[in-house]
Structures are given as C-alpha cells and as structure tokens.
Amino acid sequence: MDRYQAMTTFLRVVDTGSFSAAARQLNVGQPAISKTIAQLENVLQVSLLTRSTHGLSPTEAGQRYYERARVAIQEADEAELAARGAGSGLRGRLRVSAATTFARLHVVPYLPRFLSEHPELDIDVILDDRTIDLVAEGVDLSLRMGSLADSTALARKLATGRRSVLATPRYLAHAGEPRAPSDLAGHEAVVYTQQANIWSFTRDGTEVSVAVHGRVRLSAAEGLRAAVLADMGLTIASDWMFAEEIANGAVQRILTNWHLPKIDLWAVFPTGRMVTAKARQFATFVEAIMAEGSEWHSGQE
Template structure:
C-alpha cells in the first residue's frame, strides 16, 4: 500500500477519533482504513493505537509519531495547494501558549482580528506562567518574554521590552524612595519566581553592569500576584514593562532607579522541536508578530 495513503489514514483516525469516523471523513471504507493502519504498524514494527470496543486512543509511540508526522503532512498538502495555485486553507486548530499577564494584555486583544482574518481557524490560547513542554503539551506556538533556553527550537525575536522598577506611593511614604540600587537591601522587594534575577536584580552604573541581592516577604511564580502586591503597597517589584501597561498609568504607581535600570528582555515566538512547521502556524505567527510590533 502507498505510504502516503497509510499516513493520511493514520492522521484521519487520530483527528476523527476512530476508524468509522475516519472512513466517513476520507470517503473510504472502514476496512480500507483499518488495512492502511495495519500496514503502517507492520512497517513501523509498533502498535500506534490502543483499540477497544468503545474507543481508540494513541499509544505512546503513536503519539510521538503523530506529533512528528502531522506537521509534515500539512506541509505536503500546503505545498501541493500552492503549486496548483489554489487558495491557502487556513481552517483547523492552533494551540498558542503565553505567560498569563502578557497573554491577557497583548495577545487576547488580537484574537478577534485574527479570527476575522482567518474564519476557519480554531484558536486554543493557553495562558500560564509555568514553562510548558511544547511537544508534550502539543503547543504549536509559544510566546515568551525573556531568555529562551531551547537550543533546538526555532526562535523568532519580535520585539524588546525594558525592565522597570516600581512601587506604590503608600509604600514609599512609609519606607522612603531608594536613590541607588544598593539601598534596595533595606526595602521589601517582591520576587517573581519566573525571572532568573528573582534574587539578584540587574542594574547598570558608571562602572558597568552589576547586580544587587534583594529579599522580600512575598514571592510568586505569577506576575499577577507581584503586580497586585505592588499596588497594595507591600513592596517594590521589578518587571518587564509590557507587563505593566495598566499600572504605569496608575496615579499611585511610581518608577524608581530609572537611571540604573537598562536591561531589555526579548519578546520571542518559539516553534517546537519539529523539522516541519505547518503553513497555518507560520501564517498565525506572522499575523501576531506584525500586530505585536505595533503594540510594544
């Protein structure tokens, strides 16, 4: 049997959730679909599906094979459509991951225009400050602020955002405003666990870059928590500026140590560790990148 037909049958069974549904979707008979899957499993020497009378699910080997082969099939189909001059099909789902605050402030407002531009698109937006495994969580595109430690991934820098050090008027009325970074040792510094500088904040002085070890009574892996702590007058926070677009216009929030805070964080788009990335993911990436560059 043709290997491409085997692959098409495999993808159809996964997407449709069963052999009968895949047969209806592809216009082939169920025995033909079953034969194609059997030939594929025989050729690979592994079982791709767990079969029962109620449901069909992927084995671990099947899941890994699906994660690698579906983008490849999409590339082949897209190349074929482009070759014959057909309109690019942008229907289907895409899963995008972003940090909670950044996603709420900067990605969510773009979704209406994105879906209006590509009406057949189904968007799954995953907002979490936790660093996600893109392959395991089936993330098509991740948007991150800060260093990217994934040497095998495809990384596209979109913009840069400076760091800012901020506190509330109520906090500074009680504890005073630090004039130099060294004075932070006498202040309550709120620590975001996702930053590498969570205990050592970076600054630049006349002699060059240096860091200051800071401490505080509140730390969190959520930017939202640290932002709320600053507004409540608990302490001082160090943020990427894109996370504070609302607070920086708040009358009770004050930036401090501006002459010493020079670091810039990259805003990057990341594709997972795959050889092929679907045209749909590339088109969504281009749309979001262009939109963000006008916002940041």
C-alpha cells in the same frame, strides 16, 4: 476509508480527549467518529486509543501515529496553501503556547483580529509559565521571554522589552521612594521565583548589583501583579506586565535614571519539523502587536 479524513479525525479526538468533543468540532455525529477510529485501527492493526477516568488518551502506538499524522496534515495544508496562493486565508488548527499573564494581557485580546482574517482557522492557546516540550505537546509555536535555554532552538526574535523597578504610589508613600539602587536593600521586595534576588543596574558604564529581600515570593506573574497592586512591596518586572497601570498611574517606575537588562520576546518553533505558514504568520501578527505598544521595541533592532 478516506485516509486524510481519518487522520484529521484522530488528531481531533486526541486534541479534545473525547469522541463527543471531536464530533462537535467536526460537526458530525459521535457514531461517525467512533466508526472512523475503528476503521483506522483495523487498517493499522493496532490500538490507537485507551480510555481512563480522565477521558481518551493515545496508546504508545497512537502517540507515534499522532505525531507523524500531525506533520503529514501540516505538510498537506502547506501544499494546499501554496497552490491556492499566499493571499488566501489560513485553515486548520494552530496550537500556540505562551506565559499566562503575557497571553492574557497582550495576545488573547487581539485574537479576534487574527481570526477574522482567517475564518477557516482554529487556535488552541496553551497557557503555561513553564517551558514545555513543543513536540510532545504538539505545539506549532511558543512565545517565550528571556534567554533561550537551548541555543539550537529554531527561534525568531519578535521584540525587546524594557524592565523597570515598579511600585504603587501607596507603597512609596509609606516606605519612601528609593533614590539609588543601594536603597532597595532597605525595602520590601516582591520576588519572582523565576528570577534571581540580586538586581543589577547600569548607568554611564557603571554597574551596581543589589541583593533584595522580601517576605513574599511568587512563582507566577499573575501573583506578582496581585502582590504589587496590593501595595506589598516593589518589584522588577517587564513594563508590559503593568502597561495599563503605568499608563493610569496606579503603578510608577522608580530609579528611571538607572538601566536594567532588557528582555526579549521570541517565537520558538518545534525542532525537526517544517515551520508551518500558520505559525509564521501568527509570529508576524504578534510582532506587529508588540510594535503597537510603547513598552516594546522591534525584535530586529
């Protein structure tokens, strides 16, 4: 039994949740996948997988083996990449997590460019607005915004983005345009539940905080976008979230002579593991994408 091939097969079975899906991705027959897993379990003398109505999932022993095998495969890939030279393409599988709306607007459309540069690389993109456990989920790189909850996290700042008070012209025509932060208290706000409903502004060294109120509170950025575009109220959001609408006039910035705290974009890597070349290069790729947009500034500034 080829130990490297067996580990690769097992990782693919766990990642896909079935023998048939793993077989399709590895371009082999399903019986070959079943035989490889059986041989691996026989060598290890443990059961690695369990069946349920939801498909295949690792046993406790299988999960431990998965985590170690994934690191071993990554390190083997790193060694091979170093031997082949830095100019060669990446290969294997890269798992990236990112907030749903951010990825949909500013990452996924650019993936063909990255994949064309690395034809032997596959990418899994996990779309989730929550902060997930990178090690438990087998994620190589997470794109996160805002302050990092864990100060010990292995992270690299990729960009800094502007935030604005935003609303549609139709809403402003109906409700009037605020001229000062205090005016916001009389407006309908679309509130993102992951942010406070007290908005703080600064200008010329003066800070003003305003408690806003709204009948609609949303837990995901997709909902926030939809509510604002439906003329339901004004909101505070990162400019990247409405970049296209700001550019074409469907949404406009308000109170532009006041400043809101900026928001940082981070590449976060799993602690306790070597950062792979795949993760490093993808972080550099995203950083370059952000530099192309006017709503972002370099993370090194």
